[in-house]
Amino acid sequence: MSDPATSPSSSLPALIIGGGPAGCACALWLHKLGVNTLLIEASDRLGGLQRLSPYENLWIPGVQGRTGEAVAAALHAHIVAGGVPHRLNTAVTRVETADGFTVITKDQSFRACHLVLATGTRPAAGPFRPSPNVAIGPGHPMEALRVEGQRIAILGGGDNAFDQARFVLQRGAAKVTIFSRSRLRAQPLLQQMIPQADIRIGPYAADQDRLSVNGEPFDAFGVMYGFEAxxxxxxSVCNAKGYVEVDRHGETATPGLWACGDVTDYWHPCVTTSAAHGIQVAKQISLRLQ
Ligand SMILES: Cc1cc2nc3c(=O)[nH]c(=O)nc-3n(C[C@H](O)[C@H](O)[C@H](O)COP(=O)(O)OP(=O)(O)OC[C@H]3O[C@@H](n4cnc5c(N)ncnc54)[C@H](O)[C@@H]3O)c2cc1C
Incomplete structure (x- = not known):
């Protein structure tokens, strides 16, 4: 871990909350543009949601043969090698917006002139709780489910539901049933990849305690209800969907408060757009500070 040159009580020109692709890209660019900055991350590693993905990431132009976990590790290594000041295991609990920004964590507070929210999203759980037979969201939670020879219900009708149904079948599930309350949102390509899946469209009642859907028993649920910011x-910077509202530069309606990546719904969420959004914000902050 490297530390900012300033003491925590003085005001930093720029502070970034969240060390996923957006926050890492923003911090790296600010640092290289000569802006004294600090990146704060809640977990013990940088890389954001990519840390949860054991799957090959096929979507980053110019990057091949790397899993999400490897992409996360590369982001972490780049920030460390670049000497970008950062703190891990530091969750921001509250932000105050009077006379600049005060960012409060369990142990201390930091002040900043420009604050960047790069806090991303988390898988939406709906009414469900994570448990040994209920996985919330794709990646590690699903991979932790025992699926071989089991009857698996996938709840949700988007890309992740169909991706995970395919992975579960590849891992030897006896049966996979996809429940979607409304029309399927998954790309037709992903739907065509699992013609053997049993797909039910319409209202359903899923009972976590009985592990049943509409009274039909299952061995495990995969909850693919999308993500929430x-x-x-x-x-108070969120739109009706709960995402941070920003202009085309990445600034919120509060001057000096910026956001980038999945925590906004400005661009299609993925690693490349999140990183690009972080870079865009870094460039704007450096111009503003001139
Ligand atoms: C299983 C899975 C597979 C995926 N596969 C692909 C793929 O193949 N290709 C692709 O392009 N995209 C993929 N994605 C999506 C991609 O990972 C995200 O779009 C991208 O990580 C978003 O980056 P971000 O920086 O905006 O947010 P995130 O990656 O969510 O990072 C946000 C960071 O902020 C931190 N944070 C949140 N709140 C606080 C707080 N209060 N204090 C401090 N830190 C905080 C979090 O711990 C996290 O590290 C996948 C996602 C998942 C879950």
Missing amino acids: HVPHGL
């Missing part, structure tokens, strides 16, 4: 307390 992760926004620290104290800020």
Whole structure:
């Protein structure tokens, strides 16, 4: 871990919350543009949601043969090698917006002139709780489910539902049933990849305690209800869908408060757009500070 040159009580020109692709790209660019900055991350590693993905990431132009976990590790290594000041295991609990920004964590607070929210999203759980037979979201939670010879219900009708149904079948599930309350949103290509899946469209009642859907028993659920934005307390910058509203530069309606990546719904969420959004914000902040 490297530390900012300033003491925590003085005001940093720029502070970034969240060390996924958006926050890492923003911090790297600010640092290289000569802006004194600090990147704060809640977990013990940088890389964001990519840390949860054991699957090959086929979608980053110019990057081949790397899993999401490897992409996350490369982001972490780049920030460390680049000497970008950062703190791990530091969750921001609250942000105050009077006279600049005060960012509050369990142990201390930081002040900044420009604050960037790069806090991303988390898998939406709906009414379900994670448990040994209920996985919330794709990646590691699903991979932890025992599926061989089991009857698996996938709840949700988007890309992740169809991807995970395919992976579960490849891992030897006896039966996979996809439940979608409304019309399927998954790409036709993903739907065509699992012609053997049993797909039910329409209202359903899923009971976590009995592990049943519409009274039919299953051995495990995979809940693929999409993602919801992760926004620290104290800020009123979200749109009706709960995402941070930004202009084309990445700035919110509060001057000096910026957001990038999946926590906004500005661009299609993925690693490349999140990183690009982080770079865009870094460039705008550096111009503003001139
Ligand atoms: C299983 C899986 C597979 C995926 N596969 C692909 C793929 O193949 N290709 C692709 O392009 N995209 C993929 N994605 C999507 C991609 O990972 C995201 O679009 C991308 O990581 C978003 O980056 P981000 O920086 O905006 O947010 P995130 O990656 O979500 O990072 C946000 C970071 O902020 C931190 N944070 C949140 N709140 C706080 C707080 N209060 N204090 C401090 N830190 C905080 C989080 O711990 C996290 O590290 C996948 C996602 C998943 C879940």
